[in-house]
Amino acid sequence: MRLLGIETSCDETAAAVVDGSIAPDGQPEGQILSNIVLSQKDHEAFGGVVPEIAARAHVMAIDSVIMAAMKEADCDFSDLDALAVSSGPGLIGGLIVGLMAAKTIALAHDLPFLGVNHLEGHALTARLSDQLPYPYLLLLVSGGHSQILLVSGLGQYHRLGSTIDDALGEAFDKTAKLLGLGYPGGPAVERAALQGDPERFRFPMPLRGKMPPNFSFSGLKTAVRQQAEALVQEGSLSDQDVADICASFQKTVAAIIEDRLIRAFDLAANRSDVLAALDGKSLPLVVAGGVAANQVLRDHLGRVADRLDTQIIAPPLNLCGDNGAMIAWAGLERFATGESHDFALAPRARWPLDMNAQTMIGHGKAGAKV
Ligand code: KG4
Ligand code: ZN
Secondary structure, three states: OOEEEEEEOOOOEEEEEEEEEEEEOEEEEEEEEEEEEEEOOHHHHOOOOOHHHHHHHHHHHHHHHHHEEEEEEEOHHHHHOOEEEEEEEEOOOHHHHHHHHHHHHHHOOOOHHHHHHHHHHHHHHHHHHHOOOOOEEEEOOOOOOOEEEEEOOOEEEEEEEEOOOOOOOOOOHHHHHHHHOOOHHHHHHHHOOOOOOOOOOOOOOOOOOOOOOOOOOHHHHHHHHHHHHHHHHOOOOOOHHHHHHHHHHHHHHHHHHHHHHHHHHHHHHHOOHHHHHHHOOOOOEEEEEEEHHHHHHHHHHHHHHOOOOOOOOOOOOOHHHOHHHHHHHHHHHHHHHOOOOOOOOOOOOOOOOOOOOOOOOOOOOOOEEE
């Protein structure tokens, strides 16, 4: 099957063409023919994504991004089997733009189309990049979401933990903003931290040792602010101070995630259905979402996996942030089961992966906004 995937749920206008199949034994196999991502620069001056600006920027870019993806894949709409588009969760204006583009192409070229959950795109990326079979334990950390999920099959998501306040990407973005490092904050904090001393500051680790393995990042952000203000009061906030704060912040984040993941792994790996599906193998750990691009976190997760005697799958950097390939792939998995949608399909600003989990802030909500 060959699908075009379209992604416009936050501040990336993206399109990709993916070829792939699911073997009768469930084994996934996929190939990315093109993957075009246009990150909107229009939000930098505001220190966060402005929904109205994002929607307008998607309108301006969507046609050319789709055509660039088709050209790079060297294919025509008639070569496609279906279209997949992020239809939620996310900023509603952007979702409408992507969905209308997908419906228009579907109508004009008589193609089936599918509305895909953006979070499912992140959740299944490791199946595209690493041919990973189900089940696995997923750490999903992005600008709008921080969750630990047991992924048992397509559409089978059991949320073991979630943030009770800020998402991790949001904590990176807010830390960068208060330190004057610009937007998006994650890469800026990571860059600054390279010159920093991770041992200089001790920041709090809320919920450490507690069950269920939820996250809380808003206290960490406040501690960073208080530390920066204290340094300013003592004299000035030097570049070295900023680097040390960033390095200490990342070290604390890694320690929090280690503690939460080990507890979640205990919960998931001992379930009878998981034990039966794994048949003696260990439950793989997967990381996904924009924050998964962080190298300090990736290295740390490698050590956590060693400790748990399992493997860590971290998709290549270009598949961590929002992209069309993950949407095409999630669409392909659903299309393979016979699913498609009609033109009445509406976008959804909120759309949790685990519909049975208790609602919490930071769970299935729209991306980080100003
Ligand atoms: O998945 P994503 O592209 O969009 C959402 O669905 O939210 O994630 C964006 C988030 C932003 O908060 C950004 O600062 C963060 O991912 N991010 C990073 C890094 N690259 C992006 N956080 C930490 N380190 C990075 N290298
Ligand atoms: Zn995302």
